[in-house]
Amino acid sequence: MSKIPLQFRHNGRDVAIFVDGGTNLLVALRELIGDMTPKFGCGQGGCGTCSVLIDGELHLSCLTLAETVAGRSIETLDGMKQGPNLHPLQRAFADHFAAQCGYCTPGMLMAAKALLDRNPSPSRDEVIEAISGNICRCTGYEPIINAILAAASGRVSA
Amino acid sequence: MLELRKDIFADERDDNLKEIGKGTQRQDMLGHVTGTSNYFNDHKLQGMLHLKVVRSTQAHARIRRIDTTEAERSAGVRRIIRGTDVPVNLNTLLSLINFGKDDEPSLAVDKVRYKGEPILAIVADSEREAFEAIAKVKVDYEPLPAVFDVEDALKPGAPVVNETYPKNAFIYHDVYDHQRLRFGDADAALASADHVLEQRYQMSPIEHAPTETNGAIAAPDTNGRYVVYTSTQALFFSVDTCAKILDVPSNTFHFIGGTVGGGFGGKVDTLTEPLAILGAMLTGRPVRYVFGREEEMQYGPPRGAERIYIKDGVMRDGRIVARKIRAYFDSGAYTRLSSYAAVKCAAHLPGPYTIPNVYGDVYCVFTNRTPATAMRGFGVTAMDFAIECQMDKLANLVGMDPMEFRILNAYRDGDMKAHRREAKNTALIECVQVAAEKAKWPIRDEFRRASSRKDGGGSRAAIPPTPTESRARPAAPAQQRTSYDRAPVTATREPPREPPPPPTTPPPPPPRPSAPSHGATRFSSVFGTRRR
Amino acid sequence: MAVTVKTFASASEAAGALSSDRTARYLGGGTLVMRALNEGDVAISTVVRAQDQALTRIDASGPRITLGAGVTFARILAERDLAFLHAPARSIGGPAVRNMGTVGGNLFAPSPYGDFTVALLALDATVAVAGGFGSRDTPIEEFLQARERQAGTLVLSVSCTRPASSEAFRYRKIARIKPKGGSVITLAAHLPVSGGRIAGARIALGSMAPTQIRARAAERALEGRSLDAATIAAAASAATEGTSPSDNALGSAWYRREIVGVHLRRLLSGQD
Numbered sequence: 001m002s003k004i005p006l007q008f009r010h011n012g013r014d015v016a017i018f019v020d021g022g023t024n025l026l027v028a029l030r031e032l033i034g035d036m037t038p039k040f041g042c043g044q045g046g047c048g049t050c051s052v053l054i055d056g057e058l059h060l061s062c063l064t065l066a067e068t069v070a071g072r073s074i075e076t077l078d079g080m081k082q083g084p085n086l087h088p089l090q091r092a093f094a095d096h097f098a099a100q101c102g103y104c105t106p107g108m109l110m111a112a113k114a115l116l117d118r119n120p121s122p123s124r125d126e127v128i129e130a131i132s133g134n135i136c137r138c139t140g141y142e143p144i145i146n147a148i149l150a151a152a153s154g155r156v157s158a
Numbered sequence: 159m160l161e162l163r164k165d166i167f168a169d170e171r172d173d174n175l176k177e178i179g180k181g182t183q184r185q186d187m188l189g190h191v192t193g194t195s196n197y198f199n200d201h202k203l204q205g206m207l208h209l210k211v212v213r214s215t216q217a218h219a220r221i222r223r224i225d226t227t228e229a230e231r232s233a234g235v236r237r238i239i240r241g242t243d244v245p246v247n248l249n250t251l252l253s254l255i256n257f258g259k260d261d262e263p264s265l266a267v268d269k270v271r272y273k274g275e276p277i278l279a280i281v282a283d284s285e286r287e288a289f290e291a292i293a294k295v296k297v298d299y300e301p302l303p304a305v306f307d308v309e310d311a312l313k314p315g316a317p318v319v320n321e322t323y324p325k326n327a328f329i330y331h332d333v334y335d336h337q338r339l340r341f342g343d344a345d346a347a348l349a350s351a352d353h354v355l356e357q358r359y360q361m362s363p364i365e366h367a368p369t370e371t372n373g374a375i376a377a378p379d380t381n382g383r384y385v386v387y388t389s390t391q392a393l394f395f396s397v398d399t400c401a402k403i404l405d406v407p408s409n410t411f412h413f414i415g416g417t418v419g420g421g422f423g424g425k426v427d428t429l430t431e432p433l434a435i436l437g438a439m440l441t442g443r444p445v446r447y448v449f450g451r452e453e454e455m456q457y458g459p460p461r462g463a464e465r466i467y468i469k470d471g472v473m474r475d476g477r478i479v480a481r482k483i484r485a486y487f488d489s490g491a492y493t494r495l496s497s498y499a500a501v502k503c504a505a506h507l508p509g510p511y512t513i514p515n516v517y518g519d520v521y522c523v524f525t526n527r528t529p530a531t532a533m534r535g536f537g538v539t540a541m542d543f544a545i546e547c548q549m550d551k552l553a554n555l556v557g558m559d560p561m562e563f564r565i566l567n568a569y570r571d572g573d574m575k576a577h578r579r580e581a582k583n584t585a586l587i588e589c590v591q592v593a594a595e596k597a598k599w600p601i602r603d604e605f606r607r608a609s610s611r612k613d614g615g616g617s618r619a620a621i622p623p624t625p626t627e628s629r630a631r632p633a634a635p636a637q638q639r640t641s642y643d644r645a646p647v648t649a650t651r652e653p654p655r656e657p658p659p660p661p662t663t664p665p666p667p668p669p670r671p672s673a674p675s676h677g678a679t680r681f682s683s684v685f686g687t688r689r690r
Numbered sequence: 691m692a693v694t695v696k697t698f699a700s701a702s703e704a705a706g707a708l709s710s711d712r713t714a715r716y717l718g719g720g721t722l723v724m725r726a727l728n729e730g731d732v733a734i735s736t737v738v739r740a741q742d743q744a745l746t747r748i749d750a751s752g753p754r755i756t757l758g759a760g761v762t763f764a765r766i767l768a769e770r771d772l773a774f775l776h777a778p779a780r781s782i783g784g785p786a787v788r789n790m791g792t793v794g795g796n797l798f799a800p801s802p803y804g805d806f807t808v809a810l811l812a813l814d815a816t817v818a819v820a821g822g823f824g825s826r827d828t829p830i831e832e833f834l835q836a837r838e839r840q841a842g843t844l845v846l847s848v849s850c851t852r853p854a855s856s857e858a859f860r861y862r863k864i865a866r867i868k869p870k871g872g873s874v875i876t877l878a879a880h881l882p883v884s885g886g887r888i889a890g891a892r893i894a895l896g897s898m899a900p901t902q903i904r905a906r907a908a909e910r911a912l913e914g915r916s917l918d919a920a921t922i923a924a925a926a927s928a929a930t931e932g933t934s935p936s937d938n939a940l941g942s943a944w945y946r947r948e949i950v951g952v953h954l955r956r957l958l959s960g961q962d
Contacts, residue, residue, distance in 0.1 A: 002692075004695070020286075020693075021693040021737070022727055022737060024724055030202070034202055036193070036200040039197070039369070039419070040370075040371075041371075043725060045721050045783065045786075045787050048784060051786055057764075058785050058786040059789055059790055062724070063719075063721055063728075065695065065724060067695060068739070076193075077193035080192075086191065090191040093190075093191045094183065094187045094188065097181070097184070097187075099184075099187060099191060101369075101370075101419050101421075102186065102190030102419070103369045103370045103419030104369050111785065130785060132869045132870040133783055133784015133786050133787055135369060210730070284692075286727075289730035292730070450730065451729070
């Protein structure tokens with residue numbers, strides 16, 4: 001079968017891979033780039049755990065045909081840390097116990113980052129709207145909402 | 159913040175423990191927020207193959223023929239696995255503790271018993287190629303009558319779902335087709351009760367819907383062993399189950415797991431590991447078998463449905479004098495863990511109440527539905543739902559406040575439970591008191607002063623005479639109310655001003671909340687207010 | 691056989707490729723086609739794309755607006771001139787789905803999805819479709835009735851007339867999960883008023899039939915009348931006429947029939 005060459009930016013770094021026809025971005029990131037931070041949850045846009053940023057915009061990598069991101073910039077949770085330091089959102093999630101099984105966490109953090117990058121001081125309702133496409137089955141939404149609000153207001157430990 | 163009520167729980171906990179009331183970071187939190195926690199699927203293995211299963215389109219059918227000719231030739235197919243390739247193609251999960259008979263194949267051979275049952279496993283170079291091969295498999299079914307209702311399944315002449323249990327009920331100790339609880343004479347007590355209320359409750363199956371679907375990756379190791387990355391919630395349980403099904407010593411496997419993307423009971427059935435390992439054994443390559451979302455929702459095991467009948471006898475003063483329960487667990491086509499759920503359910507009767515006459519029959523029933531499994535308190539939650547609905551209805555029937563009604567009937571330290579064990583460390587009364595306080599629900603002083611540690615035992619500790627055979631029920635007195643009407647006998651929201659009238663016949667005396675106790679004036683909660 | 695992706699510069703070339711290949715599907719935002727591939731739908735072996743800028747154009751300046759089939763719901767929400775479409779656009783998915791899902795794809799989304807199409811049906815939109823025969827404009831109602839036979843065609847754009855006022859167009863989606871969830875039922879009403887009386891009422895319902903449908907009996911109850919309590923009651927009681935809802939995990943057919951009149955009454959009387 002024929003492979004399609006594909007280049008894009010992955011967390012600020014240029015990458016080039018060959019994908020099969022029909023490969024989605026989630027599989028490309030996980031199995032070809034080796035970035036395991038976006039997760040497979042449903043493959044149908046219902047859970048949000050595969051969320052990534054494409055040119056700063058929140059997208060579902062499992063519903064994105066890989067070759068459509070040629071030349072674009074992809075951000076995943078793998079690129080969120082700032083050097084050795086946690087991003088304020090990561091710090092806030094840890095401080096506020098905003099993860100239980102941890103499986104929805106990568107998608108939640110990317111949805112939160114998409115929000116704060118555009119709206120640094122969101123209201124509670126805006127936070128809820130921003131993560132409304134992300135399912136947490138351990139049902140820990142309250143700590144997640146509180147963590148995002150804390151990160152927005154700078155109330156996180158150093 | 160939690161506050162431990164030392165007045166109730168003085169002996170329950172060492173005073174030197176110092177973790178309660180303090181936040182302690184989870185050891186896996188950094189992995190979670192950086193996305194580096196390793197789930198079973200976060201492993202990229204060289205040359206990995208993909209396994210998908212052909213599932214039954216029928217709820218109940220004989221398999222006449224499986225034609226894989228075209229599928230074998232389909233691009234990318236490495237191996238098609240049939241039931242005959244599975245070394246021990248019959249298992250029941252709790253056989254590891256010698257509970258129940260082997261009743262479930264990994265891959266169906268001559269018959270399918272639920273829609274979605276796996277028939278073949280196809281190992282291919284890519285998921286797409288596995289799907290394409292699946293579309294080319296032809297299964298010739300001879301449909302059989304199916305049964306989907308637990309009570310229908312127990313009727314004479316019902317289709318036999320699972321030949322291991324020809325009466326469609328799990329058999330305990332090789333003899334009993336249900337779990338039975340007998341304490342006192344429920345029929346006699348029902349006959350002399352002021353009111354009798356019989357109700358039917360039905361709970362639907364509930365899917366756990368974990369964000370991470372069930373799955374496993376098995377890879378041959380260089381030392382003849384297999385490394386298995388798995389989503390299982392029960393690592394050692396899964397190791398031994400795989401050892402049995404694949405007929406090898408359990409040290410053949412190196413299972414790696416423990417980081418589970420949501421389980422809730424839905425990841426103990428060890429559905430993906432045996433086939434993934436068998437695929438790796440037969441191809442010599444790493445094999446991944448992971449459920450798609452529709453598979454997880456449709457064919458992943460749910461919490462089983464339950465049907466429950468409760469018949470209670472209650473006196474005008476609010477004392478429950480008899481509780482008779484019939485419950486049916488819908489196990490689906492195979493046992494999995496429902497046999498155990500029924501045991502738990504029977505052990506939970508009649509709920510946290512002191513009732514002098516209790517009668518329970520709990521059945522684990524086979525139907526042509528997706529096999530059920532564990533889920534958060536299975537065996538207890540549905541019964542609790544039914545019992546607590548029933549408690550509200552009974553309170554309504556006798557015109558009592560539902561909170562006070564529960565306090566009146568709650569078990570207390572020293573009472574005899576229906577299982578002939580003394581009730582110890584009970585705290586339902588205090589829980590109800592706290593709930594009332596939090597909800598700003600008015601309850602009368604005598605109920606606010608009630609205590610689990612007072613007025614229990616004595617005549618309430620007696621084991622009543624229990625007939626071994628159930629007698630024919632005597633004719634019920636004409637004044638019995640036997641129907642449930644939402645309209646209360648007297649207003650319920652407004653607690654009755656006067657204490658309930660004395661019982662007409664005085665068997666065991668009702669618990670009378672007595673003089674103020676040490677806890678009466680400072681009505682603090684078990685749980686303090688959350689600090690901000 | 692792996693999936694082949696064919697990318698074209700123009701919509702007409704893409705339409706040609708679609709009409710000549712029964713296994714081909716057009717990829718818009720991905721929420722339908724990629725989902726099908728992820729679940730193992732082997733009936734799709736060709737994915738067709740077009741990088742035609744016309745497909746993502748928004749023309750919202752005049753009284754008649756046109757949305758390219760590839761316009762996403764997020765873009766509609768960012769367009770102040772499309773305020774009347776913000777409620778239906780916002781009711782779809784979470785932010786990621788709205789960044790991906792398109793107006794054209796929504797026309798094909800099966801129940802319980804396709805909420806935006808309910809709004810377009812109430813607005814009497816026109817669907818511009820390209821096929822092997824060239825392109826043509828189709829009234830949305832006709833398009834939906836023939837939806838299952840539209841596989842070989844490509845939607846280019848939809849257009850509709852801007853409602854005269856914010857009162858004249860109303861939308862309501864009933865979901866079990868807030869703020870996001872599949873539709874139990876979806877309602878939209880276009881109520882042009884002339885001389886104090888409704889002239890040309892259109893009411894559209896989602897999840898009340900295999901495709902989005904009009905509630906014609908309710909429309910007749912409104913026609914030529916003022917929107918008073920008696921008229922609203924008459925329309926609400928006629929809401930189920932001609933509907934054929936089905937059972938799904940979000941609600942039973944019975945439940946949908948029970949609530950559709952209630953929600954139509956609230957929609958028409960301006961209640962939340």
